[in-house]
Amino acid sequence: MNLIQITPENLETEHICCAISNERDCQVQAKKAWLAKRLEEGLVFLKGDVRGKCFIEYIPAEHAWAPIEAEGYMYIDCLWVSGQFKGHGYSSLLLDECIRDAKEKGRRGLAVLSSEKKLGYLSDPKYLKYKGFQTTDAAGPHFRLMALPFEGQTELPRFSPRLQQAAAQVPKTGLVLYYTSQCPFTAKYVPLLEAICRDRNVPIQTFHITTTEQAQNAPCPYTAFSLYWNGGFVTHEIPSEKKFEKLLADLGL
Incomplete structure (x- = not known):
């Protein structure tokens, strides 16, 4: 498999490999607008030359959208290989390229958000341990910060x-x-969840984090999505409409 790096020049034309095929979908457009600004900060989005979920996204940790302290490290936002592309060594191919690039850029190692056990939207701790990562910090209820320090760090x-x-x-x-x-x-999904809450007269406040500073001062390690009820953490996983309805029912709403 050949690898393609997203650049400002090809961002508009390249498929960004998430589970959305329509390039005009609001989700794709929002992600690409976010990527455009992060590319200026050293973000790398590397994908297989296929239409599917086979990519890695990483950025110098100083610019990571996560409340971490990892100066000199490279932070992996997402490593996702699924469907027909699993079982062919593509995860290792992408991770090895990230390691090579990070070393070439003089970084001290890699950092990534994981969990106590495999959960949606978080890197698989079992796979990371197999690749030499170690847990360096923990945050409730299940978040783990894992790192692969390079030699001498x-x-x-x-x-x-x-x-x-x-x-x-x-x-x-x-x-x-x-x-x-x-x-x-x-x-x-955020507008859909807001609409469900309006229909049920369930109070909801939404805070769209739009800057690196806001993300680095967020209340949850996973800043892409974190839901709370009466101040208590509920989930970091983005629910479908059906799952959200069930979540509300479980909360007695």
Whole structure:
């Protein structure tokens, strides 16, 4: 498989490999607008030359949209290989290229958000451990920061000490949603969830994180989507309409 890197020149014409085929879809357009600004900050979006989910996205950790402290590291936003492309070594191909690029750029290692056990939208901890990553920090209820320090590195990435303070400031009444345009799915599903809440008279506040600074001071390690109820964390996984209806029912709403 050949690899294609997204650049400002080909961003508009290249498929960005998420589960959306229509390039004019609001989700694709929102993601590409977000990518355009991040490319200026050193973000790399590398994909297989296929139409499907086979890509890696990473950025210098100083510009990561995550409340972490990992100076000198490269932060992996997403490594996604699925469907017909699984089982062919493509994840290793993409990760190895990320490692090569990070070393060439003088980075100290890689960092990535994972979890205690495999969860949606987070990197698989079992696979990361197999590739040599180690857990360097933890945040409730299930988030794990994992790192692959390069030879000679002793300072390891950690979650920002501001994380707990930000979590304590989440409004304590009703549903509260923080989200970014980093994940394309929020462009479609956030308005749908808001409409469901309006129809049910369920109070919801939504906060669209639009800057790196806001993301690095967010209350949840996964800034693309984090939902709270009465100040308590509910989920980081973007639900379909049906799943959201069930979630509301489980909350007694």
